[in-house]
Amino acid sequence: MSVCETCENTLEKELFKSVYEKTPDYIKNTTLLDFSQKGEFVFKLKKEHLYPYDEKNNPEGLNLYEWFEGYAKEAKVSTAGIRGPQNILYPEDTRFPINLVGIVLATLAKALVAKEKYKGKEILKVAGREVRYNSELFLDAIARIQAAQGIKTLVAKGRKTIPIWLASFLAFKLDLVGGEYITSSHGISVKNATKDLNSQGSQYLPEESLEFVDKIREIFEETEKSGFYEIKIASKDNPLIDEKIMEKLNDGVDLYVEYLQSGVAKKINLDLIKNFGGKLAIENVGGSAYRTLSRVLEKLEIQEKFVWFNIEEDPFFHSIGKYDVTPKGEKAFYDYSVDATVLAKNRNGEKYFPVIETLHYEEKLKNMPVGTVVLITDPDHDRLTITQTEPASRISYLKENGIDFVELNKDTVLTVFTANQAFLMLMDFWAKQLKAEKLWDKHPRFMIKTTASALSWDEWAAKQGVNVVNVPVGFKEIANIMKKVELQLKNNPDSDVVVDDVFGNPINLGKNPRLLFGGEESGGMIMGTEDLISSLAGRKAVAMREKSATEAIIVASALVAKLNKTPLSDYLKTIFDENKIVGRYDTRVDIAYYNESEPDINKLKQAKIEGEGKRTKNDLFYLSMAIAVREGKMTVENVREILNDAFLSLIFDNLMSIKFVGDGTYMEFSDKYIEIRPSGTDAKTKAYGGGSDKGNIELYATAMGNYDGLRTAFHKKFITEEMYNESKEKALNYYLKFVEKDANNEPFEIPEYTF
Secondary structure, eight states: OOSOTTOOOHHHHHHHHHHHHHSOHHHHTOOSOOTTOOSOEEEEEEGGGGSOOBTTTBTTOOOHHHHHHHHHHHHHHOSSSEEEEOOSSOTTOTTSSSOHHHHHHHHHHHHHHHHHHTTTSOOEEEEEEOSSTTHHHHHHHHHHHHHHTTOEEEOOGGGOOOOHHHHHHHHHHTTOSEEEEEOOTTSOTTEEEEEEEOTTSOBOOHHHHHHHHHHHHHHHHHHHHHSEEEEEEOOTTOTTEESHHHHHTGGGHHHHHHHHHTTTTSHHHHHHHHTOSSOEEEEETTSTTHHHHHHHHHHTTOGGGEEEEOOSOOTTGGGTTEEEEOTTSOEEEEEOOSOTTOOEEOTTSOEEOHHHHTTOHHHHTTTSOTTOEEEEEOTTSOBEEEEEEEEGGGHHHHHHTTOEEEEOSSSEEEEEEOHHHHHHHHHHHHHHHHHHTTOGGGSOEEEEEETTSOHHHHHHHHHHTOEEEEEOSSHHHHHHHHHHHHHHHHHOTTSEEEEEOTTSOEEEEEESOEEEEEEETTTEEEOOOSSOEEOTTOOEESSOSSOOHHHHHHHHHHHHHHHTTSOHHHHHHHHHHHTTOSOOEEEEEEEEOSOTTOSOHHHHHHHHHHHHHHHHHHHHHHHHHHHHHHTTSSOHHHHHHHHHHHOTTSOOTTEEEEEEOSSSEEEEESSEEEEEEEOSSSSEEEEEEEESOHHHHHHHHHHHHTOOOOOOHHHHHHSOHHHHHHHHHHHHHHHHHHHHTTOOOOOOOOOOOOO
16 A cells, blocks of 8 residues: 555655555554444444554554644634545544544544434434545545435535535535535645535634534543443444435536526527527646536536546545646655645746646647637635736736736646736626626615725726625635625614725625625635525525535636636726726735645654744734734834834835734735635644735735744834733634624524425
């Protein structure tokens, strides 16, 4: 098992070999949970498992207390499921954050919480996965543990892949108690995660995660007390693991197509696509989107307009984003993830797209006409990147308008639109389509966006009379606002709907408003419908709870068809000009403090701890000032003084405000914004910027994102050690108040199921 016997790829073989060599023999020889058993069995969690491994004194040690400490910490702050690296060869390896034992414990805890909440009721959940290493095993474990607890789990026939948005859609549409989905989105191949979906189809908010975290703690307490805790695993063919319902529903594709036809897949858009004379390409990273998306396009009768890249399912993601050298030039396996918009610098300091480079479009697109649009989606099919080939003669035009590109050959470039740019085009086009159908004025329009997304979105919305609600990063934050809106629509249908944004501003959305767009700069978006969406039991929603690349692909395809041979880059410039948008440039700088692909878990843990220390110092430098200003303990003028002193090459005289925005620090200038946001779960910092000068925002975002966090004399002058140390806890309390204000906490009632 030291090499991947089925691998044809040298890089993947090297990854497997490295993981094998770095895994100790005691882990290789451990078999605690043998899910190859088709019958039911019992896993006895022992007290010894809670403590560290010791060859002589505790040979059964799994160090679950340490695992749980990290898991509980992530549950408080996670923006996209509880995720982390795993041992791809030995999934029982509890030294890694994601492991089979942890999945079993978390699933059991969630099942016990659900049984307490819905005592005596029939509990149904959906479970799905994409194509990552061990995903099939984890899905099997989840379904069998839930079945052992009397919970019916809906899974695709053969327990095959489905997208995250489909699992989310079914949780809401079928009025399920919730769902489990196994993915780490566009993250590196060795990462995995469980995204916990509630009855709305939305990812768990922190208070929901903490309920099952507390239940794991109870399980450990019982294990300590009794010396063991028995966990039942149902048989593989237990009737509570139900493939028949999903088969009958065509995995939910038919219901989802009905939903699309009430929104972005209306006749006005479909006719454009059907009459389009060209072809669009879909880059199917990981291969798992194809199984569902191809059926959706076929039902909409537009499948002939698309060509596909990478339809085979592959947990190594067809080597996309994978290198045999680190950014520092060291010889080692390195994974840039499958996020096509990631920018890196080569050793000469020149920027390039490492993920795009590994897509090999110089070959794939060489026989396709210039102007071909490639729609790139990730393994769980929730994010979209839009690219298009253009003549190299347009390079100066692209540079002038802040549009990045990759040179494919001497005659052709591939434009790579940021989600900020792409989604501005999609929302503008969709607004024009609604106006063409004379629907625009029937409802007030609003959008929900993350603070880290483009200033241009806010400017465009202001020109169009669209109200904007800004929220922290994470699609669950967007879903939380949707639910607040729906509660007011239900309880006070004749009154204006008013919700607070994360800046603390009350936003009046008007009477009976409709969501035009919900999205974030990382590539996820959703669009609402004219009529409220109804679940089978009659619950109402303004939009679905998870981002969907399928929705984005349909709108993007209709736009491309409408433009015909006009480049998307021209359309973007037209939007900027028509709406007199000032902040038309944007940037994101990703600072990773260690190599996430390091196969030696001890080195990985140590590097992560050191990296987290650097990330936290950077974060607290800005956050402490934002909290101090909020509490009236210092002024914006004081902040300018501190920053001018800390960054001698930058000027902060036009800084207007500094605010904590739920998960980061947002600084508003007269000509731009900069947001510094630490990863809540990893040793990373993200620095975002938007404004009127691309070079300027890149300069500020890079410098401020990479700042070492050193507390200068000026910083200490205004912020005491006590204030500094308390700022993180205070920030969390402010965040929770924002989430909970006017929250839709209506209890979920399990209906009589008829499907």
